[in-house]
Amino acid sequence: MDTRKGIAVLGSTGSIGVNTLSVIASHSDKFAVLALAAHSNVDKLEEQVRRFRPRLAVLFDEKKADYLRDRLGNLDVEVDSGLDGLCRAAVYPDVDLVMSAVVGSIGLWPTLRAVQAGLDVALANKESLVMAGELIIRPDRPEWGRIIPVDSEHNAIFQVLQNQQRSALRRILLTASGGPFRDWSLDDMRSASVVEALKHPNWKMGPKITVDSATMMNKGLELIEAHQLFHVPVENLQIVVHPESIVHSMVEFHDGSVLAQLGIPDMRVPISYALAYPQRLPNTLPSLDLFSVRALHFHSPDHDRFPCLRLAVEAARCGGTMPAVLNAANEVAVQAFLEGLINFLAIPKVIEATMARHMAIPLDDISVALEADRWAREYAGTTVKACGGVLRDVV
Ligand SMILES: NC(=O)c1ccc[n+]([C@@H]2O[C@H](COP(=O)([O-])OP(=O)(O)OC[C@H]3O[C@@H](n4cnc5c(N)ncnc54)[C@H](OP(=O)(O)O)[C@@H]3O)[C@@H](O)[C@H]2O)c1
Structure with a gap:
């Protein structure tokens, strides 16, 4: 028996x-x-299937899934596609833990399916928690699976909170690198290119989250994620810019003690913690060398240059469907920026315009979050199309 x-x-x-x-x-x-899933990257998924020999391989794109099936020939692996395939991978027989690491709101379905099936979920896909955290984290459903956060900040907080008295938590200090434009003026940001936005100083990540780091929407989404994961009021969540990305976040308790988790900025550390939880896995990554780091800096974020932070706080305070609208409008705006349709500073404008047109309602069902997501994509898309050229020039 395979243990x-x-x-x-x-x-x-x-x-x-x-x-x-x-x-x-x-x-x-x-x-x-046991199962691997991606969107359309046939070459990489084929290589991974040949190396790791899962029983199920999924490509969301149906045509690409057909290519993959042909290429894998008589290898003993089933190939599936679409949202059904993605959700099947999430609850595949004998799976104990799901690494939920697709990008964007599509991650909501498989994440929800996995927790409902009682499986542990190592959660990187923050968008699903932003959209519908209160429907995924259900303390009233003890039979549902556990969420172990992968985001380095939330993983740090999760580690710090092990065996701590939760009622003694006073504040969470969520650290942020500040992204590639941390020290840029608004004028410089106005003409920021895609290439410049994709140059993160400390982390190597996918394009969407890298642009989110440049606008600091990533920290805004993480604030909502922390609010959902740790049930901490928005007022007790403080964003702290920390350019070195060594302190991954901190928790202050009501006796004034502040506990932090530190480490080199390498996602393999939180990933291995999430995979092995509650054990720890040894690795050969370099140790944190404080003598070469020498100094750690902390300062408050600039809400004028990074309006996405304010929008995320507003969405978190409003609650209901507003975070899903913020998230969807952000996905549309970031994609438009990556395609050269709008300039960098137009990203928050598109999100703000979409939020301003939305009347939030309570999230009593997943369909409500999905409808808010659909509406916001349509509205933000129309905003980009109608005034993309204008936004390029005026903001
Ligand atoms: N990267 C980091 O360091 C980091 C840190 C914290 C949190 N996160 C979060 O983790 C998630 C993934 O980030 P990433 O940087 O790894 O993104 P990424 O490099 O862009 O990778 C995205 C992955 O999702 C797949 N995908 C996209 N749409 C899909 C769909 N409809 N069905 C199935 N698979 C789909 C992609 O497949 P294809 O390759 O085929 O397109 C790819 O495998 C995001 O939510 C991000 O916010 C990332």
Whole structure:
């Protein structure tokens, strides 16, 4: 009998997915890859299937899934496609833990399916928590699976909170690198190119989250994620810019003690913690060398240059469907920026315009979040189309 932990990796061809498989490859005595899923990257998924031999491989794109099926020939692996395939991968037989690392709101479905099936979810896909955290994290459903956060900040907080008295938590200090434009003026940001926005100083990540880091929407989404994961009021969540990305976040307790988790900025650390939780896996990554780091800096974020932070706080305070609208409008605006349709500073404008037209309602069902997501995509898309050229020039 195979006693290894059965793993499904959703988003296996992306930055988090590849790092997850590299951790698994170093501990093949502990983990068995049972299902892999991606969007359309046939070459990379084929390579991963040949190496890790899952029982199920999914490409969301149906045509690409057909190519993959042909290429895998008589290898003993089933190939599936679409949202059904993605959700099947999330609850595939014998899976114990799902690495939810697809990018964007599509991650909501497989994440929800997995927790409902009682499986542990290592959650990188923050968008699903932003959209519908209160429907995914259900303390009233003890039979649902656990969420172990992968985002380095939330993973840090999760680690710090182990065996702590939760009622003694006073504040969470969520650290932020500040992204590639941390020290840029608004004038410089106005003409920022896609290439410049994709140059993150500390982390190597997929394009969407890298642009989110440049606008600091990533920290805004993480604030909502922390609010949902740790049930901390928005007022008790403080964003702290920390350019070195060594302190991954901190928790202040009501006796004034502040506990932090530190480490080198490498996603394989939180990924391995999430995969092995509650154990810790050894690795050969370099140790944190404080003598070469020398100094750690902390300062408050600039809400004027990074209006996405204010929009995220507003969405979190409003609650209901507003965070889903913020998230969807952001996805549309970031994509438009990546395609050269709008300039960098237009991203928050598109989000703000979409939020301003939305009347939030309570999230009593997943369909409500999905409808808000659909509406916001349409509205933000129309905004981009109608005034993309104008926004390019005026903001
Ligand atoms: N990268 C990081 O360091 C980091 C840190 C914290 C949190 N996160 C979060 O982790 C998630 C993934 O980020 P990433 O940087 O790894 O993104 P990425 O490099 O862009 O990878 C995205 C992955 O999702 C897959 N995908 C996209 N749409 C899909 C769909 N409809 N069905 C199935 N698979 C789909 C992609 O497949 P294809 O390759 O085929 O397109 C790819 O495997 C995001 O939510 C991000 O916010 C990332």
